[in-house]
Amino acid sequence: MTPRMGDRLTYVAGIILAALFLxxxxxxxxxSLRTPAEVYLGAARFIPExxxxxxxxxxxxxxxxxxxxxxxxxxxxxxxxxxxIVATPAAYAASRFSFRGKGPVMVGILMxxxxxxxxxxxxLYRYLDRLGMLESHxxxxxxxxxxxxPLSVWLIKVGFDTIPKALEEAAAIDGCTQFEILWRITLxxxxxxxxxxxxxxxIMGWSxxxxxxxxxxxxxxxxxxxxxxxxxxxxxxxxxxxxAAACLVAVVPALAAFLALQRLIVRAIMAGxxxx
Amino acid sequence: xxxxxxxxLWFAPVMLVLGGVYLVPVADVIRFSFSDATLLRPVTGYGxxxxxxxxxxxxxxxxxxxxxxxxxxxxxxxxxxxxxxxLLLVRGDRRRLYGMGALRTIVLAAWVIPGIAxxxxxxxxxxxxxFGAINSTLRLIGLAPVAWLSDPGNAMISxxxxxxxxxxxxxxxxxxxxxxxxxxxxxEAASVDGASPxxxxxFITIPQMRGALLVNSILVTIQTLNxxxxxxxxxGGGPGRATEVLSLNIFNRVFYSYDLGxxxxxxxxxxxxxxxxxxxxxxxxxxxxxx
Numbered sequence: 001m002t003p004r005m006g007d008r009l010t011y012v013a014g015i016i017l018a019a020l021f022l023x024x025x026x027x028x029x030x031x032s033l034r035t036p037a038e039v040y041l042g043a044a045r046f047i048p049e050x051x052x053x054x055x056x057x058x059x060x061x062x063x064x065x066x067x068x069x070x071x072x073x074x075x076x077x078x079x080x081x082x083x084x085i086v087a088t089p090a091a092y093a094a095s096r097f098s099f100r101g102k103g104p105v106m107v108g109i110l111m112x113x114x115x116x117x118x119x120x121x122x123x124l125y126r127y128l129d130r131l132g133m134l135e136s137h138x139x140x141x142x143x144x145x146x147x148x149x150p151l152s153v154w155l156i157k158v159g160f161d162t163i164p165k166a167l168e169e170a171a172a173i174d175g176c177t178q179f180e181i182l183w184r185i186t187l188x189x190x191x192x193x194x195x196x197x198x199x200x201x202x203i204m205g206w207s208x209x210x211x212x213x214x215x216x217x218x219x220x221x222x223x224x225x226x227x228x229x230x231x232x233x234x235x236x237x238x239x240x241x242x243x244a245a246a247c248l249v250a251v252v253p254a255l256a257a258f259l260a261l262q263r264l265i266v267r268a269i270m271a272g273x274x275x276x
Numbered sequence: 277x278x279x280x281x282x283x284x285l286w287f288a289p290v291m292l293v294l295g296g297v298y299l300v301p302v303a304d305v306i307r308f309s310f311s312d313a314t315l316l317r318p319v320t321g322y323g324x325x326x327x328x329x330x331x332x333x334x335x336x337x338x339x340x341x342x343x344x345x346x347x348x349x350x351x352x353x354x355x356x357x358x359x360x361x362x363l364l365l366v367r368g369d370r371r372r373l374y375g376m377g378a379l380r381t382i383v384l385a386a387w388v389i390p391g392i393a394x395x396x397x398x399x400x401x402x403x404x405x406x407f408g409a410i411n412s413t414l415r416l417i418g419l420a421p422v423a424w425l426s427d428p429g430n431a432m433i434s435x436x437x438x439x440x441x442x443x444x445x446x447x448x449x450x451x452x453x454x455x456x457x458x459x460x461x462x463x464e465a466a467s468v469d470g471a472s473p474x475x476x477x478x479f480i481t482i483p484q485m486r487g488a489l490l491v492n493s494i495l496v497t498i499q500t501l502n503x504x505x506x507x508x509x510x511x512g513g514g515p516g517r518a519t520e521v522l523s524l525n526i527f528n529r530v531f532y533s534y535d536l537g538x539x540x541x542x543x544x545x546x547x548x549x550x551x552x553x554x555x556x557x558x559x560x561x562x563x564x565x566x567x
Contacts, residue, residue, distance in 0.1 A: 003371065006367070006371075006473075007371055007373060010364060010367055010368055010371070010373060011373065011375075013360075013364055014364055014368065014373075014375060014376070014379050017360075017361060017364070017379060017383070018375075018378070018379050018382050020441075021382045021383050021385075021386055021441065022382055024386075024397050024398065024401055024441060025385070025386075025397075027397075027400065027401060027409045028397055028400070031400060039407060040406075040407050041407060042406065042407035042408065042409070042411075042412025042413075042415075043409060043412040043413040043416055044412065044416060085289075086289040086290055086293050087290060089286040089287070089288075089289060089290075090286055090287045090289070090290040092286065093283060093286030093287060097283055097286075099283045105287065107558060109290065109294070110554075110558075111551065111554050112294050112298050114498050114502075114550045114551065114553070114554040115298060115302065115547060115550060115551075116501075116502035116503075116523065116546060116547075116550065117502075118502065118504075118523050118526055118527060118543065118546070119301075119302060119305055119543045119546060119547050120297060120298055120301035120302060120305070122301070122305055122308065122530055122536065122539060122540060122543060123300070123301035123304035123305055123308065124297065124301055126304075127301075142293075142296075142297065143297055145293060145297075146293045146294060146296070146297030146298060147297075149290055149293055149294060150294070153290060203388050206388075206390060207388075207389075207390035207391055207392075207505075208390075209390065209391060209392045209505045209508075210505070210527070214531060224390075225390045225391075225392045225393070225505075226392075228392060228393060228396060229392050229396075229508075229509060232396050232399075232509065237405055240400065240403075243396065243400070244400060247393050247396050247397055250390060250392075250393050251389050251390070251393050254388040254389065254390065255385055255388060255389075257388075258384065258385060258388040259381070259385075262381060262384065265384075266384070266449060269446065269449045269450075270449055270450070270453050
């Protein structure tokens with residue numbers, strides 16, 4: 001086989017794969033732009049003849065999907081921020097100091113990451129019920145934070161590892177305290193690692209279904225992932241186009257964030273997979 | 277080496293958060309699993325009734341079989357898909373072909389889609405109504421429609437397809453990184469010796485990427501075992517129990533049947549499997565590190 005033929009095969013395979021991965025999203029867009037009459041025409045109307053934005057208007061105004069979106073942003077942004085803040089000191093200590101017991105603790109943190117939230121949500125529900133803290137965004141944010149901590153510790157530690165110690169030693173000679181060194185020198189240099197941990201946590205929080213589904217029941221408090229599940233339960237064939245619009249509304253913010261920050265995210269997945 | 281105990285202060289926030297949200301609840305789940313508590317009633321006694329009831333339940337055999345099948349098919353397909361795309365990307369990069377970045381972006385885009393949305397999107401695609409995406413396409417080209425979701429066997433395949441569409445990106449990235457780390461000299465030498473691309477794949481790529489394949493298969497297995505939102509939104513575990521996997525079964529048991537003892541007994545099983553896999557993963561990483 002000549003390299004040119006190999007190139008052609010690569011292109012063919014690439015195009016088929018791209019089509020396979022793109023089709024579900026394109027179909028979703030197609031459905032969300034159709035009128036009910038066109039939904040019933042199936043694949044024959046892949047490109048709607050009378051495209052309409054009414055479905056989105058209905059979803060975003062009548063159905064309070066704007067509120068669900070805002071809830072999701074609030075929950076996952078605060079959860080992600082909390083995880084990074086909690087993880088940073090531990091990551092710094094793990095990167096800079098050597099002390100007895102460090103290895104087991106870091107392995108323990110990694111093991112926590114492998115525990116399904118399903119296992120801990122059962123007792124958490126009971127604690128929060130007893131404390132009267134069900135139906136509270138604060139509880140959900142705290143759980144999101146904990147879910148994000150293990151990966152954040154590892155990602156941020158890897159980030160600190162790449163910053164030369166000499167910079168910190170120079171600052172120490174100039175009379176900076178340990179805290180000043182961390183705050184003024186190390187943290188700004190570790191910004192890319194902090195940002196990728198934050199973004200990865202955001203994306204995981206955006207996808208989170210179990211935790212808010214169990215801890216929240218009041219409709220006005222639900223994040224978008226739970227809202228579309230409930231909406232699907234109440235929808236029928238005649239509202240398929242609305243469900244498609246609702247799904248698209250749930251998916252687009254995650255896609256937009258991903259497209260804007262792809263490099264950071266890819267690097268974070270690699271560091272996460274290789275180091276733990 | 278620092279001997280000062282104060283070094284642990286740096287870990288205090290992490291310990292507090294993980295202790296409160298993970299360690300104490302895990303201990304409690306194990307305690308509940310030996311108790312007769314329900315979601316709303318406190319513990320009145322301890323015993324093995326939860327385990328006995330959960331493990332003697334007729335449905336458990338079906339659920340475990342589903343879990344095994346779903347996990348096996350998913351892990352194999354996710355990695356095959358991830359590996360195929362990764363190798364394609366590496367080849368494209370090497371030959372400076374167009375559009376490789378776009379392909380990577382498209383595959384990754386599916387990965388950020390929430391599991392619930394993934395299930396709902398595929399429900400629309402697999403819809404058996406006359407206007408369902410795949411079935412109406414089949415009809416357009418003159419083929420018979422397929423019972424994607426109402427036939428028990430097909431429903432399992434459909435769930436795996438939805439899961440693979442969303443999840444392949446993770447394996448793709450891991451394999452892409454691993455493949456690029458393989459020394460190109462190996463391939464040059466093999467070409468000089470006249471080895472075919474297939475032979476190079478079998479005798480260089482696979483052995484060189486053995487570590488990544490092993491690590492990735494463990495990680496993907498854990499991820500597959502622990503998630504159920506795609507299945508919940510796609511089939512709800514049906515038809516009947518045809519796609520009900522262990523995690524979905526625990527979810528239903530605890531939050532719909534209020535059977536806390538039984539649900540906890542199965543949650544302990546899920547936890548034990550995850551932890552056993554994690555220990556294997558750590559042993560693999562340590563061996564790799566030692567070499």
